[in-house]
Amino acid sequence: GSELLATERAKSDITVERLSQLLYTQEVLDRKKKIINVLKSEKVFDKSQNYFSGRIDRFETALARAKKLRNLRVKHEWNLDEYRTASEAISEPGPYGLHDSMFLITIAEQGTPEQHAQFLVKAEEYKFIGCYAQTELGHGSNVRGLETTATWNLEDKTFIIHSPYLTASKWWIGSLGKTANYAVVMAQLFIAGKSYGPHPFVVQIRDLKTHEPLENVHVGDIGPKFGYNTMDNGFLLFNKVKVPHISMLARFSRVDLDTNQYVREGSPSLVYGTLTWVRSTIVMQAGSVLARGVTIATRYCAVRRQFQDRDAPASEPGENQVLNYTMVQIRLLPLLAATFALHFTGKSMMNLYSENQKKMNAGEAKDNGRGAGPEEIQSGSDILADLHATSCGLKAYSSTIAAEGLEVCRRACGGHGYSSFSGIGPWYADYLPTTTWEGDNYMLTQQVARYLLKSARSVLSSSAPSNDTTSILSTFLSRSEIGCAFDVLGSDSDLVDAFAWRTAFLTFEALKHRDEQKKAWNDLLVDFYRLSKAHSQYMVVRNFYEALQSGETRAQIDDSTLDVLTKLFRLFALNTLEQEGSEFYASGAVTVKQISLARTNTVMKLLEEIRPHAVRLVDSWAFDDWVLDSSLGRQDGKVYEDMFYRASELNPLNSITVDPYPDSEVLFKKDDRRRSKL
Amino acid sequence: GSELLATERAKSDITVERLSQLLYTQEVLDRKKKIINVLKSEKVFDKSQNYFSGRIDRFETALARAKKLRNLRVKHEWNLDEYRTASEAISEPGPYGLHDSMFLITIAEQGTPEQHAQFLVKAEEYKFIGCYAQTELGHGSNVRGLETTATWNLEDKTFIIHSPYLTASKWWIGSLGKTANYAVVMAQLFIAGKSYGPHPFVVQIRDLKTHEPLENVHVGDIGPKFGYNTMDNGFLLFNKVKVPHISMLARFSRVDLDTNQYVREGSPSLVYGTLTWVRSTIVMQAGSVLARGVTIATRYCAVRRQFQDRDAPASEPGENQVLNYTMVQIRLLPLLAATFALHFTGKSMMNLYSENQKKMNAGEAKDNGRGAGPEEIQSGSDILADLHATSCGLKAYSSTIAAEGLEVCRRACGGHGYSSFSGIGPWYADYLPTTTWEGDNYMLTQQVARYLLKSARSVLSSSAPSNDTTSILSTFLSRSEIGCAFDVLGSDSDLVDAFAWRTAFLTFEALKHRDEQKKAWNDLLVDFYRLSKAHSQYMVVRNFYEALQSGETRAQIDDSTLDVLTKLFRLFALNTLEQEGSEFYASGAVTVKQISLARTNTVMKLLEEIRPHAVRLVDSWAFDDWVLDSSLGRQDGKVYEDMFYRASELNPLNSITVDPYPDSEVLFKKDDRRRSKL
Ligand SMILES: Cc1cc2nc3c(=O)[nH]c(=O)nc-3n(C[C@H](O)[C@H](O)[C@H](O)COP(=O)(O)OP(=O)(O)OC[C@H]3O[C@@H](n4cnc5c(N)ncnc54)[C@H](O)[C@@H]3O)c2cc1C
Ligand SMILES: Cc1cc2nc3c(=O)[nH]c(=O)nc-3n(C[C@H](O)[C@H](O)[C@H](O)COP(=O)(O)OP(=O)(O)OC[C@H]3O[C@@H](n4cnc5c(N)ncnc54)[C@H](O)[C@@H]3O)c2cc1C
Known part of the structure; x- marks a missing residue:
């Protein structure tokens, strides 16, 4: 090894x-x-x-x-x-x-100074330990459908928190099952019989001394899961629990104590911004999440040998490293490319977001003082809208690539990939919910499509704000008569443009279906899903490209490293293009000949050129062995020694001797485990 | 619900x-x-x-x-x-x-009557409990690379079984870790310094009374895995362990006691047949394995409601069943179609295999008597060769569909799919190794390609045996000048023919690369993978079609059921065709217009038509609730009640009260679990 x-x-x-x-x-x-x-x-x-x-x-x-x-x-x-x-x-x-995370952030962002004093201080000292209880047994994605109620009680100025049905039980709530004594509870606010939609309430749920549930609170752990088993996701039912007025987080809306009226204050666009930020971090994380699997699989496949090469010269009699097989390379190297692609994309989104926040804050500040020009505010929020939509699509795309990529890595390790000691399976299992939470990956694509349709309409009516999305749509429109001719195999910038072209093509196709043919929204969901994927792929390809072009990058790495990264860019882009061949072809962005050349020549050649750098590339992700906790992914390649050590020395099952015969009722005839507790 | x-x-x-x-x-x-x-x-x-x-x-x-x-x-x-x-x-x-399974079968098939008397009888009585120890820490797929040796000892007529390196340790061996006292061990046979390749030996490894490992045997469990944790997969090292002559299973080859010569006896084509049979059962099982996931997800998605339909009339104010969303349908219904497609394919392969075995046995019998005509024997073994290659491809294709399909089902259930109570995750985790064992799915495709290339060569040289494979290749050749025009949207038999055409096209393309352009085998692995997939898809589409055409089927079900099954056939075929659009288009089997119509019209229409039958279709797979063990998949739809019951009543973590504060070292302040052992 x-x-x-x-x-x-x-x-x-x-x-x-x-x-x-x-x-x-x-x-x-x-x-x-x-x-x-x-x-x-x-x-x-x-x-x-x-x-x-x-x-x-x-x-x-x-x-x-x-x-x-x-x-x-x-x-x-x-x-x-x-x-x-x-x-x-x-x-x-x-x-x-x-x-x-969510408990502290929600109180900080949505609480008033008074509420900060009451809840945040204690929370930061871990006297209150909290969770964020939004999802219910019956409702997740559809937040407006939540069934938990918070009814304003005119008489004693309290809220009554109640779970009217079993399906109103809070469910999946992290840290709630066993640990939390407080919860931010999303509940439907009712005042005088009228519903005002879901609002956040800070509610105590367990006694601060005994840690037993408070009266009329039914709370517990929801049981084992595919992964995430170190977390106590919980359920929570309220039987008409009274909480004081201060419990409702009141920065953006509150019930007026005197008038009993619902009052909306300021705009929760900050919250909407936070979502965008969270999704951008998911994009960037997806790169490193996947990089763990790619690191493990690449190192192991460089150590693993199996079979002689059929065409190997007689002078090379040894077995082949499985990383030399093109069928292993085509599974791992595009994922290796994806780790960088996602990383640079997430990073650039986070930068864009931060810059824009600064700009908007400056705008707001000016606004408070002497009134800002309308363009200025508009430009900031246009970019935010663009970022928001982009982040929905990219969150879905990147977490899908990372999750599914991890399984590809696991399988590339053959039988040993199935052992927990590979370190891939447990990591995959813990990561998997990312495809479902912060917006289910399939559903998020509707938001992207909605935004792209809106942008296309504004381009058609020449009322478009200026951002990257409208610009690729305008370019497409202006050239739709003359067509395009992208040299995707010869020019990297043409390659990026081909991705833009396909997105624009699909956007206008979808628009035709919706606005001209008046198709039902539901009948278009599959098209929207593809559209969102296309758009996200464009974004990733563009961001990867731009990162490699940037002076900053070039100043930091030497030419030969840059050269290999550029090859990774091409591999990622061309392999994606080839997989989505029909769409590229249908859009007119490429010819069938180009797609077929990409597959049989260019991609295969790139695999060969990148292959020698594979181990150093994963090394640059710099995972400490202790962090990876993987026999197969060890930096020193001592794969088999480590597998054997864990199996024979650490494995508690080996302290047990069974009675194997069916006619004996004894199961364990000897059990030498000493339950070594911490 | x-x-x-x-x-x-x-x-x-x-x-x-x-x-x-x-x-x-x-x-x-x-x-x-x-x-x-x-x-x-x-x-x-x-x-x-x-x-x-x-x-x-x-x-x-x-x-x-x-x-x-x-x-x-x-x-x-x-x-x-x-x-x-x-x-x-x-x-x-x-x-x-x-x-x-493997222990009994191997002894039965590869043992002599004497060995049956010595080993099989006791094994059938569970006095000997065995396993099948082939894979080693360092070698799996490449059986010829195994490192365990069995050296024939001229002097005392024994074999010495030895593991010369750590990597020679047997690994992954099911039932070995804790349970077995015997093993069939595959080891490299050495006689007088010469190697004769891997052979099976029956070796005792644990004491029949104490169940402790015998001297010089190091054996144990290999530790936790992604799934399969109810099984004790084990490792096994030998330090020069002597076993008697009878240990080597001698039906097909043996060491002659008198001459010390290696003797090969009869043909192990039976074993080769068994592999084909095992793979055919994997194909058929893949249908029902997947059907469990599809049953659970379909029922749950019919019970789960989320959001109002955007275009719903005001008169239908309730929330939509998520099964009504086309984006859920496109994930589940093609998989529902696949369950039937795989089932019928596996069944027809098993039938073909059995018929052929009968024919060959009859041929052999005749042969023994008065000599059979050469065609007769030939036709049987030609069919076996065809079946063997087909079964490799189909094993890979069907187990990949089933494994990946289960994860699609799990994800279709949103957050609740992640709970173990969904019943999908644990099932998926246990099934996953099927993609790796009995031939790694990626590697098997090389065997299919090798066979198809060979068939193509024989068709070109007009020396082809007659079977389905050579016939689709010949048809393609004979029409390659005039081309084809398949009415894939209007005619079901044309749809099947289009799949055959694409396979033939890809076969001759691959042949050109290998024989004319002399490309290295390794450079063609990715093409081979695609070729094998294309061929398997053709087989599944054809078998599904033929099953629905057969008089037997038609006699058993009524017209409206047949009608729905035919729609499932179309959905499976057209959805596959659409996903592999580029290849179909490149082969000339279909036009771009047809692919695009398939996607936007035909497939969407089929989803709509199949939708009302979804629940009854999964009902027909007839899984007992007790077998499914799934909250989400319950026949009566009491999804939420069951989730809640399991979480709050069965969950042992809820008998524990923690101390949540970081400044306390107490973790569990109360633990009311009563360890209820069986
Ligand atoms: C490990 C884990 C931890 C979590 N932690 C928390 C937490 O701490 N706090 C909290 O509040 N929540 C938490 N959640 C809940 C999580 O946010 C939700 O599970 C998630 O939002 C998905 O919602 P759902 O489960 O209701 O899915 P559903 O919306 O029920 O989705 C079911 C299916 O329907 C489809 N679907 C639904 N609506 C539509 C539509 N309009 N169009 C097309 N398709 C549709 C979906 O794609 C999916 O396939 C957690 C979940 C998990 C798995
Ligand atoms: C749960 C479980 C139970 C098992 N039970 C048993 C048992 O009871 N008895 C037993 O003997 N074995 C058992 N096995 C072992 C199993 O049969 C092997 O794991 C399987 O054959 C794969 O071999 P491998 O692990 O050596 O993979 P490898 O061959 O090492 O594969 C590693 C990677 O290299 C690739 N690769 C390898 N060679 C080539 C090539 N020539 N061309 C292209 N790519 C290549 C593969 O596709 C894979 O991606 C079990 C395995 C598991 C996971």
């Missing part, structure tokens, strides 16, 4: 350190190293039993780790970034997960 | 019972019912803790179940079919799994 990886590393001249710096910055790399060293020295973070333990033991350990992490944060005065780095290195969801 | 499913069932006139009979026969349905009733009455088969238990508890329970099952078999005098039905209903791999 070791020699094979050493040989691999010697074959490539990629400068791993500089590429790592480009991906993370040196500051982040240093931070990771520092934090991981702290974690490794704490017994509670020892990972050796992770893959063996059952649900309850895993949860118990996760709780111990969450506590320790919090204490380490205090002790070492870690800032939020450092704390997050530590959580990431532990690589499992923990019982404070939703407290640390 | 209940009313919604009742309404669904009222909407369709499919006769569920007759369709079930067509799928299974009444005899099998009765058998299932009878067996399941027996199992349900035994406490050890109670499934209620399955999803909660950790690895060791699950294994312990699985061992108890395996024993009970064996005892029930004896008590009720079940035949093999009945025993298998029972195992299937339990729906988890068990510790006798490899004993019952």
Whole structure:
């Protein structure tokens, strides 16, 4: 194993350190190293039993780790970034997960100063431990359909929180099952019999001393899941529980204590911005989530040997590294390319978002003072609208690629991929909900399509705001008579343009179906899904391209690394183009000949050219072995030794001797396990 | 839930019972019912803790179940079919799994009568409990690369079994980890320093009394896996273990006791036949494996409501069943079609195989007597060769569809699909290795391509045997000048022919690359993969079509059911055609216009027409609720009640109260679990 990886590393001249710096910055790399060293020295973070333990033991350990992490944060005065780095290195969801994120954020963003004083302070001290309870047994995606009610009580100025049906039970709520004593509860607000839609309430659910559920609160864990078993996702039913007026988070809307009227205050566009931000982080994370699987599979496939090459010269009698088989390369190398593509895309979206926020804040500030020009505000919110739609599509596309890509990586490892020690399966299982939460990936595509249709209409009526989307639509329209001729195999910028062309083509097709042929919305969902995918693929291809063109990038890495990254860009783009061949062809962006050449020549050639750099490329993702926790993905290639060690030394089942005969009722005739608890 | 499913069932006139009979026969349905009733009455088969238990508890329970099952078999005098039905209903791999299958089969098929007397009798009585130890830590697919040696010892006429390296350790061996006391071990035979390749040896590995490993045998469980955790897959190392001459299974080759010579006896084509048979059963099983997921998702999506339809008339204010969304239909209904397509394909292959075996046996018998005509033997083995290649491709294709389809079903259930109670995730995790074992799905495609290339060469040189493969290749050649014009949207038989055309086209393309352009084998693997997929899709489409045309089928079901099945055939075929659009177009089998019409019109229309029958169609797969073990897939639609019951009543984590505060070291402050052991 070791020699094979050493040989691999010697074959490539990629400068791993500089590429790592480009991906993370040196500051982040240093931070990771520092934090991981702290974690490794704490017994509670020892990972050796992770893959063996059952649900309850895993949860118990996760709780111990969450506590320790919090204490380490205090002790070492870690800032939020450092704390997050530590959580990431532990690589499992923990019982404070939703407290640390949605609970704190929601109160901070949607609470008034008075509510901050009452809830936020204690929450930050972990006296209140919270969760975010929106989804119910009967409703998830459709938030307006939630059934939990919060009825305003004129007489004593309280709200009554109630779950009128079983399906109104909160469900899936992270950190609620066992850990939380508080919850932000989304409930339908009723005042004087009138419904005002779902609003957030801060509700105590467990006693702060005994930790038993409060009266009329029925709460518990929802049971085992495909993954995420270190987290206590919970259920929650209220039987007419009274809470005071201050419980309703009142920054954007409130019930007036004197008039009992519903009052809307300011705009919750901030919240809408937060969603966009969260989705952008999912895009960027998708790159590194996938990179773990690609790292493991690439290293293992460089160590794994199986069969002699059929056409190998007699002078090379040894078995072939399976990474040399083109059928393995075509599965792994486009995913390797995708890790970079997604990373650069997410990063650029986050930058765009931050810049725009600054601009808008500046605009708002001016507005408060002496009134800003209308264009100025408009331009900021146009970009936000564009970013919002883009982020929906990209969240769906990137998390799908990452989730499905991980399974491709797992399968590429053959039988050993199925072992938990591969480290891919458990990671995949924990990541999978990302395709469903923060907007179900299939449903999000409707939002993208809606936005693209709207943009197309505005382009047609010449009332379009100016942003990238309207510009590719206008270009398409202006050239639709003369057509296009993209040199996708010869020019990288033409390749990007071909993706833009296809998106624009599909947008106007969809518009025709909806506006001219008056097709029902439901009949177009499949087209919308494809449209959104096409648009997201365009975005990723463009962002990857631009990242490689940028002076900043070029200043940071040397030419040969840039050259390999450019090949990865081409591989990603051409392989995608080839897979979506029909659409590209139908749009007129490419010819059948080009598609077929892409497949049989260009892509195969790129695989061959990238192959020698594969191990160094994954090295540049810089995963610490302790973080990967994978026998197959070890940096030193000692795959078999590690598999064997874990199976024979760490495996508690091997302390047991069974009675194997059907006529004996004894099952375990000897059990030498010593339940070593933390 | 209940009313919604009742309404669904009222909407369709499919006769569920007759369709079930067509799928299974009444005899099998009765058998299932009878067996399941027996199992349900035994406490050890109670499934209620399955999803909660950790690895060791699950294994312990699985061992108890395996024993009970064996005892029930004896008590009720079940035949093999009945025993298998029972195992299937339990729906988890068990510790006798490899004993019952590969261990017994290998000894029966490859052993001499003397060896049967020595090993088989005791094995059938469960005195010897065995496994099949082929794969090693370092080698799986490449059987010739195995490193375990069996060296013939001239002096004392024994074999020495030895594992010279760590990578020679047997690995992944089902039933070996804890249960087996015997193993069929594949080892490289060495006689007088010369290697004769891998051969099977029957080797005792544990003491029959103490069940401790024998001296110089290092054996144990390989640890947790993505699924399959009720099975004790094991490792096994030998340190120069002596075994007697009788240990080598000697039906086809042996070491002569007197001469010490290697003797090959008869032909192991039987074994080759067995592989074909096993792969055919995988194809047929893939249909019902997938049908479980489709049943669960279809029923749940008929019960789940989310959002109002955007275009719904004001008179229909309720929320929409998510099964009404075309984006849900396009995910589920083609898979529903695939369940039938795979079922009929597997069944027809198994029939063909059995008929051919009869013919060949008859031929052999005649041969022994008075010599059969050469065509007669030839035709049998030609068909076997064709079946063998076909079965490789279909095994890969069908298990990929089933595995990936299950994940599509899981995701279609939104958040609740992620709960173990959905019943899809655990089932998927257990099924997944089918894509890797019995021939890795990616590698098998090389065998299909090799066969197709060979067939194409023989067609070109007019020396072709006559079978379906050569006939579609000949047809293509004879028409390659004039081209084709398939009415894929109007004629079902043209649709089948278009699939044949594409396969033939790709075959001759690949042949050109290999024979004319002399491309390296490795450079063609991706093309071969596509070729094999194309060929398998053709086979499935053809078999589904023929099953619906057959008089037998038509006699068994009524016209309206046949009509719906025909629509499922079209949906499967056209949806596949559309997804592989580029290839169909490139082959000249269809026009771009046809592909685009298929997608936007025909497929969408078929979804609409099949939709009302969806629930009855899955009902016809006739899964007992106890077998499905799924909250979401319940026949009565009581989805939410069951989710809630399992979470709040069965979930052991809810007997625990934690201390949630980071400044306390206490984790579980109360633990009311009573470890209820069997
Ligand atoms: C591990 C995990 C942790 C979670 N943590 C939390 C948490 O802490 N707090 C919280 O509030 N929630 C949480 N959730 C819930 C999560 O946000 C929801 O599951 C998610 O929003 C999906 O909603 P749903 O389950 O209702 O899916 P559904 O909307 O019921 O989807 C079911 C199916 O219908 C389809 N569908 C639905 N509507 C449409 C439509 N209009 N058009 C086309 N197709 C449609 C979907 O694509 C899907 O296939 C968690 C979920 C998971 C799995
Ligand atoms: C749950 C489970 C149970 C099992 N039970 C048993 C058992 O009871 N007894 C037993 O003997 N075995 C058992 N096995 C082992 C199983 O048969 C092997 O894992 C399987 O044959 C795959 O071999 P491998 O793991 O060596 O994969 P590898 O051959 O190492 O494959 C690794 C990768 O290389 C690729 N590859 C390899 N060779 C080539 C090539 N020539 N061309 C192109 N690509 C190539 C593969 O596609 C794959 O992506 C079991 C496995 C599992 C997962």
